[in-house]
Amino acid sequence: MQSIQASIITIGDELLIGQVIDTNSAWMAQQLNHAGIRVIRRVAVGDVWDEIWQALEEETKIADIILITGGLGPTADDITKPLLCKYFNGKMVVNQEALKNVQHIFENILKRPMIERNAKQAEVPDTCTVIQNKRERPQACGFNKNNKIFVSMPGVPYEMKGMMEEYVIPALLQQFKPPHITHRTLLTAGIGESYLAELIKDFETALPSYIKLAYLPGYGLLRLRLSSTGGDKEKVEKDIQQQFDELQILVKDYLVSNLDETMEEVVAKLLLSNNKTVSTAESCTSGHIAQLFTAMAGASAYYNGSVISYSYQAKEDLLQVNHETLTNKGAVSEEVVIEMAKGALANLKSDFTIAVSGIMGPGGGLPDKPVGTVWVAVASKQKIKTNKFQFRFDRQRNIQLTAMNALNMLRQFILDNP
Amino acid sequence: MQSIQASIITIGDELLIGQVIDTNSAWMAQQLNHAGIRVIRRVAVGDVWDEIWQALEEETKIADIILITGGLGPTADDITKPLLCKYFNGKMVVNQEALKNVQHIFENILKRPMIERNAKQAEVPDTCTVIQNKRERPQACGFNKNNKIFVSMPGVPYEMKGMMEEYVIPALLQQFKPPHITHRTLLTAGIGESYLAELIKDFETALPSYIKLAYLPGYGLLRLRLSSTGGDKEKVEKDIQQQFDELQILVKDYLVSNLDETMEEVVAKLLLSNNKTVSTAESCTSGHIAQLFTAMAGASAYYNGSVISYSYQAKEDLLQVNHETLTNKGAVSEEVVIEMAKGALANLKSDFTIAVSGIMGPGGGLPDKPVGTVWVAVASKQKIKTNKFQFRFDRQRNIQLTAMNALNMLRQFILDNP
Numbered sequence: 001m002q003s004i005q006a007s008i009i010t011i012g013d014e015l016l017i018g019q020v021i022d023t024n025s026a027w028m029a030q031q032l033n034h035a036g037i038r039v040i041r042r043v044a045v046g047d048v049w050d051e052i053w054q055a056l057e058e059e060t061k062i063a064d065i066i067l068i069t070g071g072l073g074p075t076a077d078d079i080t081k082p083l084l085c086k087y088f089n090g091k092m093v094v095n096q097e098a099l100k101n102v103q104h105i106f107e108n109i110l111k112r113p114m115i116e117r118n119a120k121q122a123e124v125p126d127t128c129t130v131i132q133n134k135r136e137r138p139q140a141c142g143f144n145k146n147n148k149i150f151v152s153m154p155g156v157p158y159e160m161k162g163m164m165e166e167y168v169i170p171a172l173l174q175q176f177k178p179p180h181i182t183h184r185t186l187l188t189a190g191i192g193e194s195y196l197a198e199l200i201k202d203f204e205t206a207l208p209s210y211i212k213l214a215y216l217p218g219y220g221l222l223r224l225r226l227s228s229t230g231g232d233k234e235k236v237e238k239d240i241q242q243q244f245d246e247l248q249i250l251v252k253d254y255l256v257s258n259l260d261e262t263m264e265e266v267v268a269k270l271l272l273s274n275n276k277t278v279s280t281a282e283s284c285t286s287g288h289i290a291q292l293f294t295a296m297a298g299a300s301a302y303y304n305g306s307v308i309s310y311s312y313q314a315k316e317d318l319l320q321v322n323h324e325t326l327t328n329k330g331a332v333s334e335e336v337v338i339e340m341a342k343g344a345l346a347n348l349k350s351d352f353t354i355a356v357s358g359i360m361g362p363g364g365g366l367p368d369k370p371v372g373t374v375w376v377a378v379a380s381k382q383k384i385k386t387n388k389f390q391f392r393f394d395r396q397r398n399i400q401l402t403a404m405n406a407l408n409m410l411r412q413f414i415l416d417n418p
Numbered sequence: 419m420q421s422i423q424a425s426i427i428t429i430g431d432e433l434l435i436g437q438v439i440d441t442n443s444a445w446m447a448q449q450l451n452h453a454g455i456r457v458i459r460r461v462a463v464g465d466v467w468d469e470i471w472q473a474l475e476e477e478t479k480i481a482d483i484i485l486i487t488g489g490l491g492p493t494a495d496d497i498t499k500p501l502l503c504k505y506f507n508g509k510m511v512v513n514q515e516a517l518k519n520v521q522h523i524f525e526n527i528l529k530r531p532m533i534e535r536n537a538k539q540a541e542v543p544d545t546c547t548v549i550q551n552k553r554e555r556p557q558a559c560g561f562n563k564n565n566k567i568f569v570s571m572p573g574v575p576y577e578m579k580g581m582m583e584e585y586v587i588p589a590l591l592q593q594f595k596p597p598h599i600t601h602r603t604l605l606t607a608g609i610g611e612s613y614l615a616e617l618i619k620d621f622e623t624a625l626p627s628y629i630k631l632a633y634l635p636g637y638g639l640l641r642l643r644l645s646s647t648g649g650d651k652e653k654v655e656k657d658i659q660q661q662f663d664e665l666q667i668l669v670k671d672y673l674v675s676n677l678d679e680t681m682e683e684v685v686a687k688l689l690l691s692n693n694k695t696v697s698t699a700e701s702c703t704s705g706h707i708a709q710l711f712t713a714m715a716g717a718s719a720y721y722n723g724s725v726i727s728y729s730y731q732a733k734e735d736l737l738q739v740n741h742e743t744l745t746n747k748g749a750v751s752e753e754v755v756i757e758m759a760k761g762a763l764a765n766l767k768s769d770f771t772i773a774v775s776g777i778m779g780p781g782g783g784l785p786d787k788p789v790g791t792v793w794v795a796v797a798s799k800q801k802i803k804t805n806k807f808q809f810r811f812d813r814q815r816n817i818q819l820t821a822m823n824a825l826n827m828l829r830q831f832i833l834d835n836p
Contacts, residue, residue: 016457018448019634019641021441025462030436039434040469042462044443051458058476073611073633117612158812193491194535215491216437223437279732286712287705290726294704297780297813305732307725308708314697314723314766318736348732362715394576395715 003229004037004178007059010044011052011071011080012155024069024160035169036178037065038229047071052083056150064148065172070155072121081125081141084152088143090127098122098139101132128152131167140167149175179230182237184244185260188222188251189408196222200250203243211240219397220404221263224251256408263407264292270414271302271352278410279348280306281319281340283331284358284374288403304350309340319343332357332369334386337377341384352414353379354406358389360398372398376406378413385413421647422455422596425477428462429470429489429498430573442487442578453587454596455483456647465489470501474568482566483590488573490539499543499559502570506561508545516540516557519550546570549585558585567593597648600655602662603678606640606669607826614640618668621661629658637815638822639681642669674829681825682710688832689720689770696828697766698724699737699758701749702776702792706821722768727758737761750775750787752804755795759802770798770832772824776807778816790816794824796831803831 008028014020022044029039040063045051052071059066071080085092099122106114121139124130128141131151140163143150151168153160172178188196193215197204204213210231216223226244228236248258257266271278280289290306293299307318312331315321321339329335340355358374365371372391377384389405391398426446432438440462447457458481463469470489477484489498503510517540524532539557542548546559549569558581561568569586571578590596606614611633615622622631628649634641644662646654666676675684689696698707708724711717725736730749733739739757747753758773776792783789790809795802807823809816 013632014634015444015460016447017451017632018444018446018457020636021439021444023439026433026436026439028436029434033435039436040464041473042433042460044460046458055459073635115612115616117615158815161812194533197535198533214431214435216432217491218438282705286717287700287708287724287726290705291709294726294728295814299704300728303728305726305728305736306705307736308705308712308723310712310718310721310723317765317767318723318725347735349735394579396713397576 004065004176005040005063006032006037006065006067007040007063008042009052009055009059009066009068010042010155011047011068012044013046013048015044015070016046024155024157027157027161028067028069028164031164031169032065032067032172033181035173036181036229037172037176047079049079049083052080053087056087060146060148064176066148066150067168068150068152069160072152072154080152081123084128084141084143084150085125088125088127088145088150090125092123093126095122095124095130095139097132098124098130101139131163142168142171180233180236181227181229182233182240183225183227183260184240184258185216185223185225186244186248186251186258187256187261187263187266188224188254189220189256189263189404191222191251191254193217193222196224196251196254200224200247203247203250207243208239210236211243218404219400220408221256223260225260256411262292263404263411264296267407267411267414268293268296268299268302270411274414274418276351276414277302277304277349278352278354279304279344279350281344281353281355282306282308283310283315283340283356284360285356285399285402285406286310288399289354289356289406292403292407304348307344307347315340318347320346330366330369332359332373332375334375334377334388337375337386338379338384341377341379345379345381351380352410354410355379356402356406358398358402360395360402362395374398374402376402376409378406378410380413380417383413383417385409422483422594423458423481424450424455424483424485425458425481426460427470427473427477427484427486428460428573429465429486430462431464431466433462433488434464442573442575445575445579446485446487446582449582449587450483450485450590451599453591454599454647455590455594465497467497467501470498471505474505478564478566482594484566484568485586486568486570487578490570490572498570499541502546502559502561502568503543506543506545506563506568508543510541511544513540513542513548513557515550516542516548519557549581560586560589598651598654599645599647600651600658601643601645601678602658602676603634603641603643604662604666604669604676605674605679605681605684606642606672607638607674607681607822609640609669609672611635611640614642614669614672618642618665621665621668625661626657628654629661636822637818638826639674641678643678674826680710681822681829682714685825685829685832686711686714686717686720688829692832692836694769694832695720695722695767696770696772697722697762697768699762699771699773700724700726701728701733701758701774702778703774703817703820703824704728706817707772707774707824710821710825722766725762725765733758736765738764748784748787750777750791750793752793752795752806755793755804756797756802759795759797763797763799770796770828772796772828774820774824776816776820778813778820780813792816792820794820794827796824796828798831798835801831801835803827 131140309315344353355377361371374389549558727733762771773795779789
């Protein structure tokens with residue numbers, strides 16, 4: 001069966017000068033993938049007429065669906081709308097519903113006068129299907145040409161997401177009836193890509209050709225994904241599940257989850273199912289672990305809070321770390337993370353805690369504690385487990401690696417001491 | 419003068435299924451831009467032979483420089499190296515220096531046996547110039563064809579960054595001698611894009627054609643950038659500075675900085691120059707403000723630490739918020755952020771503090787406190803200033819908006835009460 005292919009065109013000078021990291025494309029690709037639509041290319045071009053035009057021409061050749069984001073703002077450098085109007089042989093007209101929507105937002109929500117620039121946002125090419133934006137900014141425009149679908153959406157993530165979920169994905173499903181995509185994803189930790197590949201070499205070689213294996217590495221983590229497109233749904237589901245069961249056994253020593261979820265989701269579910277709470281005492285990661293917990297809605301059910309003790313003083317005052325331990329052993333030591341963990345358990349009244357202290361770089365390295373030295377403690381009232389890590393290189397990577405390894409330590413600690 | 423144009427090709431199925439957010443391209447674009455090289459397109463394709471080949475063909479038509487990342491891992495789905503070998507009519511040979519490097523890393527740093535898969539990483543096409551990777555993974559390969567430069571680099575950010583800085587950018591500068599690019603960027607806060615555009619409409623219309631103005635919006639922030647490529651360096655510098663001075667006067671009520679820096683960098687510099695320290699007491703942002711401070715190396719000079727008080731209990735125990743205030747006024751109230759700020763100043767012994775409490779969504783909204791309601795206090799021992807914000811929509815956006823607005827409040831507070 002021929003798969004349905006999509007291209008994503010992202011428009012904006014800010015992408016080509018590196019001012020903005022494109023998070024939209026990844027999110028859109030996820031949604032399309034789940035809907036059985038394969039993303040074949042992603043292209044980013046500037047706010048330049050010829051380059052946008054050329055991108056439309058090229059992507060039309062290879063894709064059935066062309067999703068366009070960006071370049072719809074109210075300022076002079078945003079040219080996507082007039083360009084699409086020309087590309088699809090239309091003329092600009094005021095869309096009354098869009099105008100009412102913009103007026104409503106300014107009068108009742110923003111409570112600011114609407115200026116002409118904002119009213120212009122209600123203009124659309126007369127050759128497009130208008131998809132209203134319930135939020136304050138431009139609507140999306142859908143075009144149909146030679147059996148291909150084009151949708152132009154705003155580049156602001158929360159606006160684009162709303163439109164994709166409410167209108168675009170359902171409309172694409174209806175028009176294209178894409179083939180069934182089957183995925184099975186598992187999450188491992190504590191093993192490198194080369195070693196894992198070696199471990200499952202025979203499995204990989206023996207995989208039937210209609211099942212693909214992908215390695216998806218992250219900081220301190222590695223996902224393995226089996227996927228198959230099309231075919232008899234029931235048979236494929238059964239075959240892929242059988243392979244997935246075999247794969248889980250092969251990687252069992254490193255297996256964190258047999259679902260497509262994050263390490264923090266796995267830990268959160270463990271805490272919830274055991275009806276336990278957690279806190280963190282963070283020095284070098286400075287709240288990154290706390291952030292991972294609280295980025296999930298509903299975190300207050302299992303997450304109490306954190307102390308970020310960057311200075312000696314904060315470690316002493318808020319976690320009751322002994323001044324002598326700090327001066328004798330140094331802030332990055334097993335003794336200090338143990339005292340931090342005890343302080344956090346007592347002060348934040350949680351069942352479990354994670355305490356971390358390390359040297360993230362680029363400065364601060366010592367002869368016996370080079371950059372990347374990190375001590376982690378995970379603890380309950382009854383028991384404490386510690387581990388020393390030696391990471392390398394850059395600050396941001398060390399923070400991420402510390403967080404993932406600390407969460408994995410807590411996961412194993414809860415499983416061993418529920 | 420003809421500008422030097424670059425395309426970035428990013429290779430990897432993980433980009434097309436949305437498993438990974440591409441942060442490399444933005445960083446590379448920034449570096450190229452600063453070096454006077456214009457990025458004309460960014461393309462992401464999967465680990466698929468024909469699609470990579472096609473991308474090379476297309477980008478060769480429009481760019482002088484083609485930078486390629488990804489697809490160089492040790493697993494079977496990584497096909498970039500053999501493809502480039504064929505594209506540039508070479509054959510694979512072992513690069514002795516690369517092999518020694520890989521051996522050294524496994525023996526002396528990783529202290530693990532090297533497996534054949536790793537040794538294979540030392541193979542390169544014989545038609546390329548090898549750029550050694552001082553880190554553990556694949557080297558970069560440079561190719562020259564029809565006066566165009568191609569460089570293939572690993573997709574792991576810290577490896578790619580090292581190679582770009584040490585070899586690629588210097589080599590490109592030497593070969594292409596790109597035209598001088600002049601930028602002036604300023605940062606504003608507290609004004610929307612439409613309103614700012616209205617405010618500087620006449621300025622924008624009167625700009626000479628060789629100076630471009632770009633609007634670069636962020637959460638709660640808006641950057642304005644003037645730029646010019648080529649021309650007489652001294653004259654352009656003088657002209658652009660004159661326009662930039664005029665622009666600063668027009669936006670003075672919203673001006674945060676006349677340098678290309680972040681809000682947190684501005685606040686950090688203010689603290690350092692006043693020899694003051696800061697702490698945070700965060701509920702709804704859960705350490706996001708702390709993270710912004712500590713993402714900057716050297717933060718311990720002005721940043722003491724934070725209390726993330728997600729629960730009532732943590733607010734009471736670690737910040738001495740009165741139980742009565744919490745029950746009578748609710749956690750999201752002016753009274754509570756004032757008590758949180760006082761607690762943080764006392765316990766974290768800092769000169770300034772930021773306290774925030776709000777409802778980030780999607781759940782937790784109340785009739786009188788809908789999702790997006792946030793109270794912020796900024797304080798010194800002598801003075802406290804509070805502000806209520808009403809944001810909307812999604813959790814992640816509200817966290818970012820809260821952090822930026824809170825930092826801007828602190829910035830103004832320090833300027834008013836140094």
